[in-house]
Amino acid sequence: MATAELVLGLLHNGPAHGYDVKRGHDAWFPDSRPLAFGQVYTTLSRLERDGLVEVVDRGSEGGPERTVYALTPQGREHLAHWLAEPIQPALGAVDEMVRKVVATIRTGEDASAFLARQRSSHLRRIRELKAVESDSDSSSWLVRDYMALHLDADLRWLDNALDRITEQKETSR
Secondary structure (H helix, E strand, C coil): CCHHHHHHHHCCCCCEEHHHHHHHHHHHCCCCCCCCHHHHHHHHHHHHHCCCEEEEEEECCCCCCEEEEEECHHHHHHHHHHHHCCCCCCCCCCCHHHHHHHHHHHCCCCHHHHHHHHHHHHHHHHHHHHHCCCCCCCCHHHHHHHHHHHHHHHHHHHHHHHHHHHHHHHHCC
């Protein structure tokens, strides 16, 4: 994940402290894993070291000290370049689900049962994503659509895998 570039994007509209960056990330991606505070502050430190953000204020406002960061011109340029570049498809990447199916087959376990359980899990997650009311002023619906469509593609793969496993069992009899 391009955490550094996301942090730059979150600072695009103006200076913010780490708590606001974390909260902004979690609002942009409400159905994803929340960004850890430690990751936010580590990323901000690296971005500052690299000259992409700068500290513009330190204050406590009656609580713990908060450091406010802003994009530098170099940070704006880096963000613009990142946003303009297409993502390379993850060729050859195999996710955990595929690894489990292969391991289930290779160890002689019941792959059909695993595929059925995985399919149910995917269907449940798609229902959860579709049950959330969309925020009219947010892009979170884009994230949910992306996740649901990827889960749908996984379902097609699961069905295809089950068909092939069933065919192989029938031909080996």
